Structures are given as structure tokens and as C-alpha cells.
Amino acid sequence: MKSVLLLLAVVGAALFSVASADASNAQKQHDVNYLLWKVNENLRDETHKTYAKTFDPEADTSHYSDNGEAVHRLMKELKDHRLLEQKHWFSLFNERQREEALMLFDVFMHCKDWETIVKNAAFFRERMNEGEFVYAVYAGAIHHPLAEHVVLPPLYEVTPHMFTIDTEVIQEAYAAKMRQTPTKIKSSFTGTARNKEQRVAYFGEDIGMNTHHVFWHLEFPFWWRDSYSHKLDRKGENFFWVHNQLAVRFDAERISNYLEPVQELHWEKPIHDGFAPHTSYKYGGAFPSRPDDIHFEDVDGVARVRDMVIYESRIRDAIAHGYIIKEDGTHIDIMNEHGIDVLGDVIESSLYSPNVQYYGALHNTAHIMLGSSNRSHHGKYNMPPGVMEHFETATRDPGFFRLHKYMDNIFREHKDSLPSYSFEDLDFKGVEVTNVAIDGKLETYFEDFEYSLINAVDDTEDIPDVDIDTYVPRLNHKEFSYNIDIKNDKGADTLATVRIYIWPHKDNNGVEFSFDDARWQAIELDRFWVKLSAGDNHIVRKSTDSSVTVSDVPSFKTLMEKTEAALSSGGDLDLHEFESAVGVPNRFLLPKGNENGVEFDLYVCVTDGEKDAAIPDIHTKEEFMHYGSHGVYPDKRPHGYPFDRHVEDERIFEQVTNFHHTMVKIYNHGEHIHHHD
The missing domain is CATH 1.10.1280.10 (Di-copper center containing domain from catechol oxidase)
Incomplete structure (x- = not known):
């Protein structure tokens, strides 16, 4: 994840410090937008077009931190006509295709200045397979220090074919393009009501969930070598x-x-x-x-x-x-x-x-x-x-x-x-969670989410674009807050970690889960740090602040509009809240529940922040983890702590005063919100 923690990690930062002033955030965002816009067509930015025609990647190797080794390797493959042709599918699991995409990624990672990155990107975009190119640009933007503040456009608008469930939707988009009429097309999930798996298609087929999965694997790729820049x-x-x-x-x-x-x-x-x-x-x-x-x-x-x-x-x-x-x-x-x-x-x-x-x-x-x-x-x-x-x-x-x-x-x-946690492992002496209450309803609903299919259809520069969008139902939930009362008898300010989990109380047959089976189904809702003052503390934590979720990235069009406005006014482009796309979509924080209400066990666990924190002043950091981060992972505890180990006797969880257990119900009343004509 790109965040303040980047500072702790980028070993090669010194390499880039002089050069990083060479382009504004708005300029960098503009370049990335236009390198990915209509990626199956010709470049649309005049400067990029010139680079693609005139740039020689091998001419001046002083712009690379490896003296041009990576670029020589890729150019040799290009000159020998060994690279995958354009207009062909790309899969990361295809060893040769992955190798080619990573050759380009390697070139990006060794560019010392932004201009060299953009020149290479423009040059290779015209000559390499589009899927390999997109992958290398996304991976490069996530891991290169110079791209720290770049927001990557939503993948479902860059390569809509990979996300739009129904082929007919794409056919309708082509028809709309031919007629030159702005159109909104309804997308639905695969399968039919005769297939009971269809009931949960909204989860696995959610474009936000798909994006989360892709981004996590870009952030922590299986092909990563520390020599690219740092240890994950x-x-x-x-x-x-x-x-x-x-x-x-x-x-x-x-x-x-x-x-x-x-x-x-x-x-x-x-x-x-x-x-x-x-x-x-x-x-x-x-x-x-x-x-x-x-x-x-x-x-x-x-x-x-x-x-x-x-x-x-x-x-x-x-x-x-x-x-x-x-x-x-x-x-x-x-x-x-x-x-x-x-x-x-x-x-x-x-x-x-x-x-x-x-x-x-x-x-x-x-x-x-x-x-x-x-x-x-x-x-x-x-x-x-x-x-x-x-x-x-x-x-x-x-x-x-x-x-x-x-x-x-x-x-x-x-x-x-592993040995079970003992009372001492779990106890936070002198700290007691006296009450937990939820403010607001735990209620979910479906709403239509719209995204653009402009990049799905073939194009010519002579005919203007028309807006072609599709809308698809997505799960969301009403906002709520946790009210947590904590008594601190330590007599001084104390740093605490607050972890919030829920798990289903019963299975689909209405049979209660044993504690040991239930805790392995713990869903992490939030994890944050807070300074407790001596005596009574009342903490209000909003669902919207959850550290495990991220907002949907603005649409490609919105990103472009904001970027161009900042460029023309010379103003600052601030998109920092979208810099990480690694977390679960914020609309998916709560499971759906149903009309009868599904019972969940809610646990709030407060532990010693001084022991847990892997970085100083952790409670003052606003952006942090979403399932990982560049640099040092902020929490020293194992993921899932304190429920990650076998439990011999669950009574221990009732004996520690720093944990609080309550029952909640999540409802879904079949509400569906439409946002369009």
C-alpha cells in the first residue's frame, strides 16, 4: 500500500530524491491516465505520441539505475521478434507472458526520473501486448517511489472485458457506439435462479471484490524479488x-x-x-x-x-x-x-x-x-x-x-x-472494556453501481466518444458507529490497540458453532490505535473509518477531469484517499444478513499498543494498513490475533477484562436503490 509507511521502506529512496521534483503529481497522474486510456487503440496524448515515435530507450543509459541492463534485455527480445503480439489475451499464469510483462516492469523500476518512465511507457505501449503493458504499468505505479501519489484508474474501466459479466452487454455497447447514442446498459450476474450458487454471485462477481483481489496480488506479487527495490x-x-x-x-x-x-x-x-x-x-x-x-x-x-x-x-x-x-x-x-x-x-x-x-x-x-x-x-x-x-x-x-x-x-x-494463548498472553492489566454499543442499524441493501464501457469498444479518433455505461447491483450497508467505553486504571495515558471482529453465531441449519470453530471464521471489521487517558474513555468509531476497507476509486472520466483541472490551474491534485486499493471494498464491510436478521458474535479486543505497534506514533497515522503496506507492517501481532490459535477453554476470553463480547444482528430488507433513469 502506498502510504506514510513508504518512508520507512524505500531503500533506494536516495537514488530518486533529486529527480523526484521533475514532475508535479498532476502531471504524473495525467501521464498515467493517458497511457492507460483506450489501451487497445493509438495513444491520444501528443507528447506521448512523439515519444513513441522518436524515443530510443537504449540511447542514454545514465537515466537508469542499472546502467540500462533491463532495457537492453527487453529491446533484444523486441528486435528478435520474440514478444507476444498485440491483440492477444494475456495471463499472468502463463510463464512466458509473465516474463515479458516483468521485463517491462523491470525497466520502469530502474528509471531514475519520471520523464524516462513515461518515454519508455509510450514507446513500449505501441510495441508490446496490451495486457502485458497494463500489468507492467499497474505494478510499476504501485512499487516505484516516483509514482507514490498516482491513483490508478479503476481496472474495470481500463479492461472492461475482464469485469463485465455478460458478453451481450459488450455487444450492446458496440451498437450504442455505432448509433452514437449515449446509453446505460443493465448488467446482471451469471447463472439463473435454478442454480443456488447464484444467491451469492453478488459477492464473487463484485467488481470491487475483483479489484481488491487483483490489487492485493500486485502489492504482494508471487514473482517479487527484493532486488526490485525492497523486502515485502x-x-x-x-x-x-x-x-x-x-x-x-x-x-x-x-x-x-x-x-x-x-x-x-x-x-x-x-x-x-x-x-x-x-x-x-x-x-x-x-x-x-x-x-x-x-x-x-x-x-x-x-x-x-x-x-x-x-x-x-x-x-x-x-x-x-x-x-x-x-x-x-x-x-x-x-x-x-x-x-x-x-x-x-x-x-x-x-x-x-x-x-x-x-x-x-x-x-x-x-x-x-x-x-x-x-x-x-x-x-x-x-x-x-x-x-x-x-x-x-x-x-x-x-x-x-x-x-x-x-x-x-x-x-x-x-x-x-501452536500452543494456545494463556491468560497472560491475552490480559492487558488495568484496562477494562465496560460497554460496547452500536449506534445505527446493522442493515445492508443493494444499490446500482455505474461504470463506463468506453474502453470496451473499438474506436477511431475521427468520431467523438459517447457515454456508454453499464450498471450493476452491489451490496452496501447503512453507516453505523461503535460506542466503546474503556476504563484505564493504569493511572497514566496508555496506548491501546482496538481490534473488532464478528463471526456467524449459527450455521445455515441453525446449529450454534463451537467457540473453537467460530473463531476461525472471524471477520476483521477494524483495527486501530488510540491513546487512553487515565480513568474513563468513551470512543466513537465510525464504520466509514475502518482500516480494512477502501473507497471505490473515482471513475476514469472523473480522474481525468480532476487531473486536467489541476494542470490548467496549476493547483494541487489531492487524491490521497484513493492511493491504496488493497483493502476490501468499503461497501462490503458487513455481510449481507437477511430479512430475519443473522446473528453474529461481536468481539472488541483491546490490547497493549506499546507491545503491538511496529512503528512509532502509530495512533497519529491516518492512512495505514488495508491488509498490508510498503515497509514495516504496522502491527507486531499475528493476523487474526487473539483468535488465530486453537482455544482449549473459551472461558479465558470471558475472564480477561480487556475483551468484550456482545451479540448483534445484521438485516437485509430486500431494499434496492436505483440511481438512474
């Missing part, structure tokens, strides 16, 4: 936590819709739920469908099903032994709170994994296998990749949540092998 703190643990939170949130939606929690995948059993995406690539035909009850098959050149079974058993062995074996045969002890971090690197298999040879890449390979399960016949029909082979589209497939339930259960096996 707690990357493996963040991988565990962000997917755990997606899985438990999905289960809460299922319970709200009278469905049983999701079942984990099994390599030897059929994948019960099929999936028909109803979506097409911009280039390359339709996304393949997967019928119900299909078995996993070997994927030529990628993996065999039996390998996956072996990798899983090696990982579970490591958990039972309490150590991971490194490539050199030495052991890494995982029987501690950092074990989850190593395990996350191993299971995802990022380049941080200490032994890919032995433990494989369970997560990444599983994505390819699920994506390929509908392309079988071993490449015979030359089908493009399935939805599971793109982070943009993966959460639409019910198989995604089954896969992550399977991974999550492996992580749980590890967490359950």
Missing part, C-alpha cells in the same frame, strides 16, 4: 490472511442466503460446481466453461494431479514436524508466530519460498489446474485460459472459494499445532 514485510502471512478473510466473508454471505459453508476441494474428488462465465476476452474468444462434477486432470507441461497430492502431504508433514526444510537441507522452525509467514510463502509459492523444488507451488499451480479443467483434451481445441487464470476474474468461480477453503484448512492445521 510478512508477505507469506499476508497471503494467508487476505485469502482467509475472503473465504470467511464468503461463508458469512452463504449463511445469510441459507446456504451451507463452502466445501474444500479435493484432488481425488470431482469439482462439484461447474461454472459458465458468459464472458469473452477482448481478443481470443470466450472464457471456457466448466461442467459440473468434472475431475481434476493433469495439465501438460504444468503439473500432474498426483504431484499436487505429494506437495500437499509434504507441507502437512512440515506442519506436523514443526519445521520447513530449506534447499540446503537446514531447517526453519515454524512452531512460533512467524511460522505462518514461511508457510504462506511455501503454499502460494512465491519466490520467497525456501524450497520450491520440494514443496512445489500449491496455490499457483491449483489456479492453473482449475482454469484448465475446462480446457481439457490437452490443448486440442486451443482454448484461451479460464477465469481462474486471472486474478481479475478468479473470485467469480465458486471453485475459487473451494480452493481457498482447502488452503485455509492447511493453515489452520499449522495454527492449531
Whole structure:
């Protein structure tokens, strides 16, 4: 995440300090806007057009911090005609396509000044595959210190084909373009009412949820090498936590819709739920469908099903032994709170994994296998990749949540092998949470969300654009606040961490969860730091302030208008609240609930802020974490603390005075708000 924490982390900052004054934030935003605008067409900015024609990336290597090594490598591939052609699908899980996108990313990361970044971007945009180009620009803007304040336009407006559920919507957009009439087209979710999975399609197919998933994987990519610029703190643990939170949130939606929690995948059993995406690539035909009850098959050149079974058993062995074996045969002890971090690197298999040879890449390979399960016949029909082979589209497939339930259960096996927290581990002496009340209703509703399809249709510069939008129902909730009363008997000001969790009280059959099963379904609603004064403290925390959520990024059009206004007035462009897109969409803070009200256990846990905080003056920082951050992760505690470990006796949670438990109900009265004609 781009935030104040960037200062702590960018090792190469000195390299850039002189050069960073070379363009205003508004200019940088303008450049990024126009480099991504109509990415399948010609460049529209005159300066960029000139760069694309006249710039020679290799002419002056003094502008690169690696003396041009990265740019020579990419130019050689270009001159040898080895790069993927334009107007072709791109998948990050395709090894060669990923390698090409990262070559361009590597060029960006070694540019010492903004002008060199833009010149390279304009030059390669005209010559490289559009999907590879977009990926490299997004990754570069997130990780390059010079782009710290750039807000990336919403991906669903840059590459709408990857997000717009129904091919017919795109066809209607083309028709509107031909007629030159502004149009608003209704989008709906895939499937029909005959498919009960349809009841939760609003979650997995939500464009904000898809964006969250993509951005998290851009922020903590599995391909990351520290030599790009810095170490990603707690990357493996963040991988565990962000997917755990997606899985438990999905289960809460299922319970709200009278469905049983999701079942984990099994390599030897059929994948019960099929999936028909109803979506097409911009280039390359339709996304393949997967019928119900299909078995996993070997994927030529990628993996065999039996390998996956072996990798899983090696990982579970490591958990039972309490150590991971490194490539050199030495052991890494995982029987501690950092074990989850190593395990996350191993299971995802990022380049941080200490032994890919032995433990494989369970997560990444599983994505390819699920994506390929509908392309079988071993490449015979030359089908493009399935939805599971793109982070943009993966959460639409019910198989995604089954896969992550399977991974999550492996992580749980590890967490359950650690010693339970003792009274001393949980207690915050002299601090008591005396009362927690919710101000406002815990109530959700659906509202129409509109976004532009201008970039979905082909174009010519001679014909002006008309507004072509689509609108889609999205879950939202009414605003509310927590009123928290805390008594501080320590006699002095005390820094405290406040963690707020909820979990479903009963399953879809109305059976209460045991405490030990329930706590593994904890949804983190908020985490923040506060200075408690001596005596009684009354804290009001708004739902809108949650540190785990982010706002929707303004539309591409709004970003462009604001940027151009700032450029022409010479004013400041302040978009800092949208700089991080890593969090869960703010409208998804609460699970849906239903008309009868779904009961949730609400826990407010107040712990010692001095012990927890990994950075100084943490309570004064406004922007921080959204599931991760550049630099040092701000909280020293494990993700999910204090509910991340096996609980022998839940009475301990009632004995500590610094935790408070209450029951709440979340309602959905079927309200649907339309915002258009």
C-alpha cells in the first residue's frame, strides 16, 4: 500500500530524491491516465505520441539505475521478434507472458526520473501486448517511489472485458457506439435462479471484490524479488490472511442466503460446481466453461494431479514436524508466530519460498489446474485460459472459494499445532472494556453501481466518444458507529490497540458453532490505535473509518477531469484517499444478513499498543494498513490475533477484562436503490 509507511521502506529512496521534483503529481497522474486510456487503440496524448515515435530507450543509459541492463534485455527480445503480439489475451499464469510483462516492469523500476518512465511507457505501449503493458504499468505505479501519489484508474474501466459479466452487454455497447447514442446498459450476474450458487454471485462477481483481489496480488506479487527495490514485510502471512478473510466473508454471505459453508476441494474428488462465465476476452474468444462434477486432470507441461497430492502431504508433514526444510537441507522452525509467514510463502509459492523444488507451488499451480479443467483434451481445441487464470476474474468461480477453503484448512492445521494463548498472553492489566454499543442499524441493501464501457469498444479518433455505461447491483450497508467505553486504571495515558471482529453465531441449519470453530471464521471489521487517558474513555468509531476497507476509486472520466483541472490551474491534485486499493471494498464491510436478521458474535479486543505497534506514533497515522503496506507492517501481532490459535477453554476470553463480547444482528430488507433513469 502506498502510504506514510513508504518512508520507512524505500531503500533506494536516495537514488530518486533529486529527480523526484521533475514532475508535479498532476502531471504524473495525467501521464498515467493517458497511457492507460483506450489501451487497445493509438495513444491520444501528443507528447506521448512523439515519444513513441522518436524515443530510443537504449540511447542514454545514465537515466537508469542499472546502467540500462533491463532495457537492453527487453529491446533484444523486441528486435528478435520474440514478444507476444498485440491483440492477444494475456495471463499472468502463463510463464512466458509473465516474463515479458516483468521485463517491462523491470525497466520502469530502474528509471531514475519520471520523464524516462513515461518515454519508455509510450514507446513500449505501441510495441508490446496490451495486457502485458497494463500489468507492467499497474505494478510499476504501485512499487516505484516516483509514482507514490498516482491513483490508478479503476481496472474495470481500463479492461472492461475482464469485469463485465455478460458478453451481450459488450455487444450492446458496440451498437450504442455505432448509433452514437449515449446509453446505460443493465448488467446482471451469471447463472439463473435454478442454480443456488447464484444467491451469492453478488459477492464473487463484485467488481470491487475483483479489484481488491487483483490489487492485493500486485502489492504482494508471487514473482517479487527484493532486488526490485525492497523486502515485502510478512508477505507469506499476508497471503494467508487476505485469502482467509475472503473465504470467511464468503461463508458469512452463504449463511445469510441459507446456504451451507463452502466445501474444500479435493484432488481425488470431482469439482462439484461447474461454472459458465458468459464472458469473452477482448481478443481470443470466450472464457471456457466448466461442467459440473468434472475431475481434476493433469495439465501438460504444468503439473500432474498426483504431484499436487505429494506437495500437499509434504507441507502437512512440515506442519506436523514443526519445521520447513530449506534447499540446503537446514531447517526453519515454524512452531512460533512467524511460522505462518514461511508457510504462506511455501503454499502460494512465491519466490520467497525456501524450497520450491520440494514443496512445489500449491496455490499457483491449483489456479492453473482449475482454469484448465475446462480446457481439457490437452490443448486440442486451443482454448484461451479460464477465469481462474486471472486474478481479475478468479473470485467469480465458486471453485475459487473451494480452493481457498482447502488452503485455509492447511493453515489452520499449522495454527492449531501452536500452543494456545494463556491468560497472560491475552490480559492487558488495568484496562477494562465496560460497554460496547452500536449506534445505527446493522442493515445492508443493494444499490446500482455505474461504470463506463468506453474502453470496451473499438474506436477511431475521427468520431467523438459517447457515454456508454453499464450498471450493476452491489451490496452496501447503512453507516453505523461503535460506542466503546474503556476504563484505564493504569493511572497514566496508555496506548491501546482496538481490534473488532464478528463471526456467524449459527450455521445455515441453525446449529450454534463451537467457540473453537467460530473463531476461525472471524471477520476483521477494524483495527486501530488510540491513546487512553487515565480513568474513563468513551470512543466513537465510525464504520466509514475502518482500516480494512477502501473507497471505490473515482471513475476514469472523473480522474481525468480532476487531473486536467489541476494542470490548467496549476493547483494541487489531492487524491490521497484513493492511493491504496488493497483493502476490501468499503461497501462490503458487513455481510449481507437477511430479512430475519443473522446473528453474529461481536468481539472488541483491546490490547497493549506499546507491545503491538511496529512503528512509532502509530495512533497519529491516518492512512495505514488495508491488509498490508510498503515497509514495516504496522502491527507486531499475528493476523487474526487473539483468535488465530486453537482455544482449549473459551472461558479465558470471558475472564480477561480487556475483551468484550456482545451479540448483534445484521438485516437485509430486500431494499434496492436505483440511481438512474
